[in-house]
Amino acid sequence: MSIPTDLKYAESHEWIRVQDNIGTVGISDHAQAELSDIVYVELPAVGKKFSAKDPSAVVESVKAASDIYAPVAGEVVENNPALESNAALVNTDPYGQGWIYKIRIENPSELDQLKDAAAYQAQIGE
DSSP states (O other), X not given: OOOOTTSEEOTTSEEEEEETTEEEEEEOHHXXXXXXXXXXXXXXXXXXXXXXXXXXXXXXXXXXXXXXXXXXXXXXXXXXXXXXXOTTHHXXXXXXXXXXXXXXXXXXXXXXXXXXXXXXXXXXXX
């Protein structure tokens, strides 16, 4: 199971990669494996604002629909249109082409509340 060390992780299995106050958000390899085959992703609208831990997107798999939570507060600046035609990218490339949205981070100190790769690995028992 892949757990990149350059990301921060929420307890609810979202990851965030930060560059210049913009965070790219997706779900972890562990989360996509638990959900199994993802068939649909409901993307957040560009311009939508979220507080940390707010439901921000939905992924639907053959097993269930699951909320995706904002790991930090901010405003959506981009979503991943490739997922509209190929939601399975979340399964096949969760840390690359399977990203869900990008958020302009409102309060960078909230990143300190997230887990590093080692803490996330301990959480999921890998």
